[in-house]
Amino acid sequence: MATLQFGKGIILKKSNNTINNSNNNCNNNCNNCNNNGKSTKENNSQNIIEIKNVSFYYNETEGLPAVDNVSLNIKRGEFLAVLGHNGSGKSTLAKLLNGLLVPDSGEVLVNGLSTKDESQSINIKKTVGMVFQNPDNQIIASIVEEDVAFGPENLGFTPKESRERVESALKAVNMWEFRNKAPHKLSGGQKQRVAIAGVLAMQPECIVFDESTAMLDPKGRKEVMDTLLNLNKNNNITIILITHFMEEAARAKKIAVMNNGKISAAGTPKNIFSDYKLITDTGLALPQPTELLHTLKEKGINVDVSAVNTTDCIEVLSKLLLKEKEA
Amino acid sequence: MIKDVSFGQYISKNSLIHKLDPRLKLFLLIAYIIFIFLASNAYSLLFITAATFFILFLSKISLKTYFKNIRMIIPIIIFTSLLNALYSGGGTLLFSYGFIKIYTSGIYRACFMTVRIISLILISSVLSYTTTPTDLTDAIESLLSPLKYLGLKNAVHTMAMMMTIALRFIPALIEETDKIMSSQKARGASMESGGLIKRIKALLPILIPLLISSIRRSYELAEAMESRCYNGAEGRVRMKEMHFINKDYFSFAFSIVVFSVTIILNILF
Ligand SMILES: Nc1ncnc2c1ncn2[C@@H]1O[C@H](COP(=O)(O)OP(=O)(O)OP(=O)(O)O)[C@@H](O)[C@H]1O
Numbered sequence A: 001m002a003t004l005q006f007g008k009g010i011i012l013k014k015s016n017n018t019i020n021n022s023n024n025n026c027n028n029n030c031n032n033c034n035n036n037g038k039s040t041k042e043n044n045s046q047n048i049i050e051i052k053n054v055s056f057y058y059n060e061t062e063g064l065p066a067v068d069n070v071s072l073n074i075k076r077g078e079f080l081a082v083l084g085h086n087g088s089g090k091s092t093l094a095k096l097l098n099g100l101l102v103p104d105s106g107e108v109l110v111n112g113l114s115t116k117d118e119s120q121s122i123n124i125k126k127t128v129g130m131v132f133q134n135p136d137n138q139i140i141a142s143i144v145e146e147d148v149a150f151g152p153e154n155l156g157f158t159p160k161e162s163r164e165r166v167e168s169a170l171k172a173v174n175m176w177e178f179r180n181k182a183p184h185k186l187s188g189g190q191k192q193r194v195a196i197a198g199v200l201a202m203q204p205e206c207i208v209f210d211e212s213t214a215m216l217d218p219k220g221r222k223e224v225m226d227t228l229l230n231l232n233k234n235n236n237i238t239i240i241l242i243t244h245f246m247e248e249a250a251r252a253k254k255i256a257v258m259n260n261g262k263i264s265a266a267g268t269p270k271n272i273f274s275d276y277k278l279i280t281d282t283g284l285a286l287p288q289p290t291e292l293l294h295t296l297k298e299k300g301i302n303v304d305v306s307a308v309n310t311t312d313c314i315e316v317l318s319k320l321l322l323k324e325k326e327a
Numbered sequence B: 001m002i003k004d005v006s007f008g009q010y011i012s013k014n015s016l017i018h019k020l021d022p023r024l025k026l027f028l029l030i031a032y033i034i035f036i037f038l039a040s041n042a043y044s045l046l047f048i049t050a051a052t053f054f055i056l057f058l059s060k061i062s063l064k065t066y067f068k069n070i071r072m073i074i075p076i077i078i079f080t081s082l083l084n085a086l087y088s089g090g091g092t093l094l095f096s097y098g099f100i101k102i103y104t105s106g107i108y109r110a111c112f113m114t115v116r117i118i119s120l121i122l123i124s125s126v127l128s129y130t131t132t133p134t135d136l137t138d139a140i141e142s143l144l145s146p147l148k149y150l151g152l153k154n155a156v157h158t159m160a161m162m163m164t165i166a167l168r169f170i171p172a173l174i175e176e177t178d179k180i181m182s183s184q185k186a187r188g189a190s191m192e193s194g195g196l197i198k199r200i201k202a203l204l205p206i207l208i209p210l211l212i213s214s215i216r217r218s219y220e221l222a223e224a225m226e227s228r229c230y231n232g233a234e235g236r237v238r239m240k241e242m243h244f245i246n247k248d249y250f251s252f253a254f255s256i257v258v259f260s261v262t263i264i265l266n267i268l269f
């Protein structure tokens, strides 16, 4: 596939910091003991995607790899967030997952199938769906339901089957009543939900969201986040969420942090966000509640900094304040 | 502002004509155009024009809306009428002033041409008012589908896909042009003043960003399409099925009658 570069020049000039503290394969504590025993998929291995020592160069002759010897296993039903500064290789990694890009070395296995195998390309793309950043550039037809039908049509389903898939996909993202609308008349969040429905209609087992909330306002962002959490929980779809919003990442079961093409850390949100040095070294920011707690701790107040969302933070703070009141 | 252009002129109504199979509509439109041209005397022309008006009536769209389209071509009508009036000699001389001579046959020709042009515009408007652009694209694709026997299956599919995407992106591009224009104006570009050359030059800072962003768009769109298992015409089955139902057969039969009567009137008078 041809690669093309358009002013993607925003590469952070962070020096190569030496965080080798975490291992690359993240078989650590964040086990997803999903109570979903009803996995009837033909492939029962617990990993849906296995990334094995993958490197990828946009420019083979010179320059650094965009993805540099990455290994990672993604479990069925998992909700993984990927963080990293601009140009750290997140999108490249995402495109390696469904075979839009093919690794220069190492391999990516989806349900045990290598993305290098041309004959499985459709199979892999149907298993791992992608939702991109700009909803305008991924909607193909000028009527919502026809756009959602695009995937099933390509997969050669009968009109009746396609119709059923379109209906259930649009209902899953709460856009059924908009099925006859023109996409350009929808709000950003609605458009992005149509794009999600378009992917859902292929009935994927895993969906990768590449900064899919980046162009949305808080309301649209919430719509999309709610949708994907719901898909993860109720449809047992594996979610990989690439984001710059720490609050979104904090809702994942597991976070992987990318830095200069490498995965520099992986773990639960609590683990990742309690490592202040890691976060600042990789050019990221903490979720606001965590930031607040860290700042308090720096000021010498003895608080537990592991809270990653507002509810937990309020809990911690109110405990602290009550203690103070009693004293 | 220009965001809300209704590209295509589709007007949603619940009418017989709206519900017809788009392929049939497209096919019949072509046939009507041919027969309007074939109508060679006043009787046959008036007959097919009456049939046209009957179709307009069936479409439940107001005549006023239809005549909006005619307003735009009034200059053409005047021009052709004048030419016809001036250049046909025959019948009695009605009016002369210097070299300008107008005969009865000239007047007759002018009226004939006017009615013909108006019917053509009206019948074409029926298609564009009652068919969504998407349906139209599908109709074109399926009417061209016999070309696949000439080994052109992919070409037909690609063309239809290009039309679909173009329709989808016209509003987006208009919006974008708008944005770029505003931001260039904010930088002090002036687009409304100056001579022709200057104005054309002022367009460059709009066209170039537009071009670049379109290329980026198409790159992203290609990735999105690929991610959704797009593989050209290969193995693709459309969700929307088109079949002929009673309405379609009836309309087809009605049109055949209209065409036959037109021809008979041609021959009789
Ligand atoms: N099409 C391309 N051609 C050449 N180089 C590219 C291309 N796309 C990305 N790169 C380079 O690869 C590296 C990783 O880019 P990538 O888009 O994966 O980063 P990212 O983490 O997704 O960044 P962002 O947060 O900005 O989306 C960057 O150095 C970038 O400049």
Ligand SMILES: [Mg+2]
Pocket (backbone or CB within 6 Å): A090, A091, A092, A210, A211
């Ligand atoms: Mg990216």
